[in-house]
Amino acid sequence: MSTSLAPEHNVATVCPLDCPDSCSLEVTVQDGRITAIDGSHVNPITGGYICAKVRRFPERLYGADRLLYPAVRKGPKGLASFARVTWEEALGMIAERTRDAHERWGGESILPYSYGGSNGLLTQDTSDATLFRRLGASRLARTVCAAPTGAANLAMYGKMASVVYQDVPEAKAIVLWGANPSASGIHLVPYIRDAQRRGATLIVIDPRTTPLARQADIHLPVRPGTDLPVALSIHRFLFEEGHADTAFLDAHTRGAERLRERAQPWTFERAAAEAGIDAGRLRAAAEAYAAASPALIRCGWGQERNRNGGNASMAILALPSVAGKFGVRGGGYMMSNSASWGITRPWIGADEAQTRIVNMNQLGRALVDETNPPVKVLFVYNNNAAVTSPHQQKILKGLEREDLFTVVFEQVMTDTARYADVLLPATTFLEGYEIARGYGPISLQLGKPVVEARGEARSNADVFGELMERLDLRSEQDPSGELEEMLDVLAKLPESIGSDLRDRGAATPPHNGRPIQFRDVWPLTPNRKADLFPERLDAEAPAGLYGYQPDPGTAEFPLALISPASERTVSSTLAELPRPDVHLLMNPDDAAARELKEGDAIRIFNALGEIRCTVTLGSWIRGGTVSMPKGLWRRHTANGYTTNALVSDALTDLGGGACFNDARVQVERA
Ligand code: SF4
Numbered sequence: 001m002s003t004s005l006a007p008e009h010n011v012a013t014v015c016p017l018d019c020p021d022s023c024s025l026e027v028t029v030q031d032g033r034i035t036a037i038d039g040s041h042v043n044p045i046t047g048g049y050i051c052a053k054v055r056r057f058p059e060r061l062y063g064a065d066r067l068l069y070p071a072v073r074k075g076p077k078g079l080a081s082f083a084r085v086t087w088e089e090a091l092g093m094i095a096e097r098t099r100d101a102h103e104r105w106g107g108e109s110i111l112p113y114s115y116g117g118s119n120g121l122l123t124q125d126t127s128d129a130t131l132f133r134r135l136g137a138s139r140l141a142r143t144v145c146a147a148p149t150g151a152a153n154l155a156m157y158g159k160m161a162s163v164v165y166q167d168v169p170e171a172k173a174i175v176l177w178g179a180n181p182s183a184s185g186i187h188l189v190p191y192i193r194d195a196q197r198r199g200a201t202l203i204v205i206d207p208r209t210t211p212l213a214r215q216a217d218i219h220l221p222v223r224p225g226t227d228l229p230v231a232l233s234i235h236r237f238l239f240e241e242g243h244a245d246t247a248f249l250d251a252h253t254r255g256a257e258r259l260r261e262r263a264q265p266w267t268f269e270r271a272a273a274e275a276g277i278d279a280g281r282l283r284a285a286a287e288a289y290a291a292a293s294p295a296l297i298r299c300g301w302g303q304e305r306n307r308n309g310g311n312a313s314m315a316i317l318a319l320p321s322v323a324g325k326f327g328v329r330g331g332g333y334m335m336s337n338s339a340s341w342g343i344t345r346p347w348i349g350a351d352e353a354q355t356r357i358v359n360m361n362q363l364g365r366a367l368v369d370e371t372n373p374p375v376k377v378l379f380v381y382n383n384n385a386a387v388t389s390p391h392q393q394k395i396l397k398g399l400e401r402e403d404l405f406t407v408v409f410e411q412v413m414t415d416t417a418r419y420a421d422v423l424l425p426a427t428t429f430l431e432g433y434e435i436a437r438g439y440g441p442i443s444l445q446l447g448k449p450v451v452e453a454r455g456e457a458r459s460n461a462d463v464f465g466e467l468m469e470r471l472d473l474r475s476e477q478d479p480s481g482e483l484e485e486m487l488d489v490l491a492k493l494p495e496s497i498g499s500d501l502r503d504r505g506a507a508t509p510p511h512n513g514r515p516i517q518f519r520d521v522w523p524l525t526p527n528r529k530a531d532l533f534p535e536r537l538d539a540e541a542p543a544g545l546y547g548y549q550p551d552p553g554t555a556e557f558p559l560a561l562i563s564p565a566s567e568r569t570v571s572s573t574l575a576e577l578p579r580p581d582v583h584l585l586m587n588p589d590d591a592a593a594r595e596l597k598e599g600d601a602i603r604i605f606n607a608l609g610e611i612r613c614t615v616t617l618g619s620w621i622r623g624g625t626v627s628m629p630k631g632l633w634r635r636h637t638a639n640g641y642t643t644n645a646l647v648s649d650a651l652t653d654l655g656g657g658a659c660f661n662d663a664r665v666q667v668e669r670a
Helices: 057-062 087-105 127-135 147-157 165-170 186-197 227-240 246-252 256-263 268-275 279-291 309-323 360-368 392-399 460-470 481-492 495-504 535-540 588-593
Strands: 009-014 024-030 033-039 071-073 082-084 110-114 139-141 173-177 201-205 218-220 295-299 332-334 357-359 377-381 405-410 422-425 434-437 444-447 559-562 583-586 601-606 609-617 625-627 663-669
Touching (some): 033 057, 071 087, 110 139, 127 460, 165 186, 227 309, 256 309, 357 360, 360 392, 434 481, 444 495, 588 609
Parallel strands (some): 201 218, 405 422, 583 609
Antiparallel strands (some): 009 024, 071 422, 434 444, 583 625, 601 609
């Protein structure tokens, strides 16, 4: 009998995961099964290659952790003990429990919990939002990432489109601030190298000597949480030593004088002492930035994850205004470009209900503390809260509540899925439609199904639509199923965008995808000026606008624990795949002070809890700071806790973000 396989063929689609690059993909399929994934050239940024993370995505599709059938809990919560049921039974149970909670405690007792697991436009804020709005459910503030930078960018520039990768080679000075594109958003790296070949000065501000920091002209390994005084000292220098562009400030900004006042106390010496860096090198960085044109700041997310994160982002984003770096190609700032399309999601079938808002960084509080009404139904999708949100123990305690009905709609058996009462299998982006919006390059692409869904996995549109039906919340205008939802979204996008996506699979970006700030695009603030001192934020921030809150370290817990993005996961997505052992990275001097050597079993602890793992030594992390990768699962440490077990649920100064990098810990031999 012949067993020959059908010939391979390639299918084009796009990566929608939470990464700036939005790669166009070429997927190899044989006999209905994906055998390889690589980059294509449809999105020119992709350049025919992708990251190692998504190359391994077939292992998620076909791996042992993949969820294939609906299931209900059989054993204690958290043990992943489930029995298979039909979709009919699973959705029936969810509808019944939702209806019951609604009747007894009101709509706000239902909490939807989601964030960017599949970051496209179809899998979030479509039929899910319609359902939860019509239910009058609690609203979720999606703040786990980019909330402080987003608040700063919105207040200062109205989320004006920013510099794109393609224009980086024009820059004569590049400041990479809190960003490590070698781990996430890898397609930025060749553009930076190109700029360096053309003579650009590279300045990297990061507690670790990242690959690009190694090649930088100036590396400032700041202590986590001190980016604000560092940025303010540069402002002070610009104002006091004649480098401020007063003509630009007068014409295009407001609030410069107030910023100048707040920066005044921060001499290079004082800021450098606070940040634990060399004052001379800080001055050299400021001088190089002031002297160059075009000069570009890549404002990342590392600087936002602490008590000063919003103000640090404000101060960093204000630099190109004060130094007059706008108006030329390659000059200005680069950060998320997700707002560049001006998409307002008109397809959500209900107005936003004015119900209570739960900050997703305080999920543990919402589940454990007394609230009115209590959360009785938790619906988790596109998210793995048990490992990605702060105060892990409190979240796990909440998920263990017997009176909490938890639905988890997921692709694989995550740490959160293990706590579900009802588990629903979700399709991946390779098994359905998606509209992927890049937030590095300004791109919008349509992804199409590459293979059939495995098992009984279903799309978000199918499941939320059917729940609406069962809860009698459906209206005649609602699309039915994934295909209709995709067509509905295309029809409600601005005409040229929708037809481009339909006809070509990619939309034509505004300004040819390469806008020049303050020439092609202008602040979307009410007066079209950059607001360097929004009074509203001055009132909101605990120490005022540009006000610094000192390091939370103590003699007992002196080490700053950070959890930066790694080369292995997109947040916690793909963490189920086999990987080398996970270690805590520690500077050799800190290890010697604790008599630790390479590979020792250790405990990392503070008042909130402890992690047990092993240590690896590297002088590429600054002293006083230790690091573990972002996105770990509980299986990666000896005692089942990850860095978020040591992170409090305190919020950033602006934007309600998570203070991941404010964890202060001690480390000792286990
Ligand atoms: S995660 Fe980023 S770099 Fe990797 S394939 Fe997706 S868009 Fe490209």
